Amino acid sequence: MSRKILVNIGPYESRGAIIENGKLCELLYEIQDSEKIVGCIYKGRVANVVSGTQSAFVDIGIHKDAYLTLTGVDSGDSDDDLKDIYRSPIQDMLKVGQDVILQILKEPTPTKGPRSTMTISFPGRYLVFMPKVDHIGVSRRIQHDRERDRLRAIGRKIAPKGGGVVFRTASEGLEENVLKADLDLLIKMWNKVEKKINSSPPRTMLHRDIPLTMKIARDFFSDDVDELIIDSEEGYRSIMEDCEFLTPLQRASLELYKGKEPLFEKFGIEKEIERALARKIWLESGGYLFFDKTEAMYCIDVNSGRFSGGSDLEETVFRVNLEAAREIARQIRLRNLSGMIIIDFIDMEAPSHRSQVLKALREHFKGDRNKPNILDFSELGLVQMTRRRSASSLDEIRKEMCPCCQGAGKIVSAANIANCIRKQLSEEARRYQTEKIVINAHRLVIDLLRGRDGRDLKELERVIERKLILKPQNGFDLEAWKIEPVLERASKKPEKFQPRDRKFDRNRRPEQEADVADNSADAEENQTSAEDSTVDSSNEADQQNSEEFMPDDDNDL
Numbered sequence: 001m002s003r004k005i006l007v008n009i010g011p012y013e014s015r016g017a018i019i020e021n022g023k024l025c026e027l028l029y030e031i032q033d034s035e036k037i038v039g040c041i042y043k044g045r046v047a048n049v050v051s052g053t054q055s056a057f058v059d060i061g062i063h064k065d066a067y068l069t070l071t072g073v074d075s076g077d078s079d080d081d082l083k084d085i086y087r088s089p090i091q092d093m094l095k096v097g098q099d100v101i102l103q104i105l106k107e108p109t110p111t112k113g114p115r116s117t118m119t120i121s122f123p124g125r126y127l128v129f130m131p132k133v134d135h136i137g138v139s140r141r142i143q144h145d146r147e148r149d150r151l152r153a154i155g156r157k158i159a160p161k162g163g164g165v166v167f168r169t170a171s172e173g174l175e176e177n178v179l180k181a182d183l184d185l186l187i188k189m190w191n192k193v194e195k196k197i198n199s200s201p202p203r204t205m206l207h208r209d210i211p212l213t214m215k216i217a218r219d220f221f222s223d224d225v226d227e228l229i230i231d232s233e234e235g236y237r238s239i240m241e242d243c244e245f246l247t248p249l250q251r252a253s254l255e256l257y258k259g260k261e262p263l264f265e266k267f268g269i270e271k272e273i274e275r276a277l278a279r280k281i282w283l284e285s286g287g288y289l290f291f292d293k294t295e296a297m298y299c300i301d302v303n304s305g306r307f308s309g310g311s312d313l314e315e316t317v318f319r320v321n322l323e324a325a326r327e328i329a330r331q332i333r334l335r336n337l338s339g340m341i342i343i344d345f346i347d348m349e350a351p352s353h354r355s356q357v358l359k360a361l362r363e364h365f366k367g368d369r370n371k372p373n374i375l376d377f378s379e380l381g382l383v384q385m386t387r388r389r390s391a392s393s394l395d396e397i398r399k400e401m402c403p404c405c406q407g408a409g410k411i412v413s414a415a416n417i418a419n420c421i422r423k424q425l426s427e428e429a430r431r432y433q434t435e436k437i438v439i440n441a442h443r444l445v446i447d448l449l450r451g452r453d454g455r456d457l458k459e460l461e462r463v464i465e466r467k468l469i470l471k472p473q474n475g476f477d478l479e480a481w482k483i484e485p486v487l488e489r490a491s492k493k494p495e496k497f498q499p500r501d502r503k504f505d506r507n508r509r510p511e512q513e514a515d516v517a518d519n520s521a522d523a524e525e526n527q528t529s530a531e532d533s534t535v536d537s538s539n540e541a542d543q544q545n546s547e548e549f550m551p552d553d554d555n556d557l
Contacts, residue, residue, distance in 0.1 A: 001367075003225045007213060008263050009232035014212045017269050018220060020367065024272045025333050029397050030212035037104045037114060038391060039123075039209030041193055042066070045202040046098045051091045057113070058100060061203030064113030068094075068102055099202050106389050109396075122186040125218050125245040126171040126179055127155075129186035131194075135164035142172050158183055170222060182245060217243045219369075221250055231257040276334050276394055283307075283327060287320040291331070293395070297340035300328055304346060317346045318353040325357050329364035338370065338389035347381050358383065404477050412479050417441070418448040421481055422460060429464040432485040436467045441481040443472040
């Protein structure tokens with residue numbers, strides 16, 4: 001398998017693209033001044049301890065408290081030997097108001113805070129250093145027992161007192177001096193953090209993870225990478241000078257791009273990014289995929305589309321599903337989807353076809369660092385899988401919630417909005433004795449109220465016995481409108497009114513609408529009664545004053 005890495009460094013964002021066999025498989029983002037905090041170390045203060053879930057919430061100074069459990073370490077590679085480090089109940093170890101040092105494992109979501117751990121770890125090129133855990137571990141991807149024993153012996157020799165290391169897959173076959181040099185660099189980083197702990201107040205970041213260029217060189221630039229192309233001279237020098245762990249072969253594979261055409265456009269990465277943001281993905285055979293997100297999971301649907309190249313229906317379905325399995329694995333990595341994922345393949349009758357599709361799906365996740373867990377086909381023909389969340393998805397980075405539909409994906413139709421306005425006009429006509437009423441709404445709604453040749457508007461004016469003035473507002477959302485009765489000058493004091501500025505509330509129940517209308521009517525009735533009482537009192541006072549100054553008899557004239 002051929003692998004290539006492209007790194008684009010810009011003034012506002014930096015991006016890395018992992019290309020496997022000529023296709024974009026992973027995309028790494030780093031936006032300037034963003035809140036990307038995975039790997040950062042904080043000094044926080046315990047806000048709440050939940051013994052029922054053996055967890056706590058820690059205030060680290062961001063918009064949501066960090067969710068803390070006493071287990072877990074992000075070593076980059078799985079280590080079967082690394083089990084629960086803290087075995088005591090959490091309520092015996094943490095109290096509300098206590099200061100703690102923790103590290104972020106997962107980015108926060110719009111509804112949840114970041115996930116964190118008290119098991120501090122510093123990932124290096126070949127090993128992970130844990131300053132507070134006396135443990136020597138080896139990645140399970142290193143399968144030879146002799147090599148695992150050799151690395152454990154080296155770990156016990158070079159690890160500082162009270163600390164531990166976990167050897168990563170890249171450490172296989174390396175000499176002790178190379179591994180010790182990597183560990184010494186990580187120990188220096190921990191010493192800097194340790195100096196800040198006592199002098200820093202709570203809610204302080206003590207350590208930030210390394211920049212994107214260094215992270216790509218550390219985690220992705222291995223000997224099986226054909227070339228790493230970067231378009232920044234400063235980033236190129238940084239990798240060459242600071243990454244002492246690079247082998248001569250890797251240094252020879254590093255290239256500074258000097259072309260006039262932007263790097264990502266030359267290799268077609270920009271088009272792939274736009275394609276990955278779409279809900280519908282076309283397959284080369286003519287089939288297509290749908291990617292949808294709910295609150296609980298991602299759902300992927302496979303459709304045959306225009307493809308009909310098989311010898312029979314079963315063969316056609318199998319070939320579409322096989323192609324879809326390869327593309328789904330690539331799109332999940334590219335979009336960085338995480339959590340629970342459900343895949344609805346087209347139904348297949350032959351068990352052998354199901355097993356081949358499942359095998360293809362698992363094989364194309366082999367290079368994924370986020371440890372997907374793929375289950376067999378369910379009785380309903382669905383494939384369930386989970387994938388670890390290590391960073392925000394591409395959709396979360398590049399998009400934000402729609403201000404009109406608030407993420408629902410749909411809004412109330414213009415015809416329904418027009419009907420709501422007609423109902424409200426009847427109420428306004430009974431409430432206000434005015435000759436004219438102004439309606440401000442979206443242009444599409446205004447057109448529906450007017451109707452063809454103004455017939456609907458004339459009929460509505462006849463029903464409510466008022467003159468209607470329609471004012472289209474391009475700045476309004478489709479669901480927003482405003483009704484304003486126009487009060488004419490009269491001898492009698494006009495009745496006070498408030499313009500009815502409305503926006504369709506999809507969460508309000510019909511009985512709530514009735515309650516609002518009743519409350520408004522009661523308030524206006526009370527206000528009218530109060531005004532009438534004031535007028536009556538004033539008339540009585542005037543009459544009393546007139547009687548006091550009235551002459552008693554004609555002699556006083």
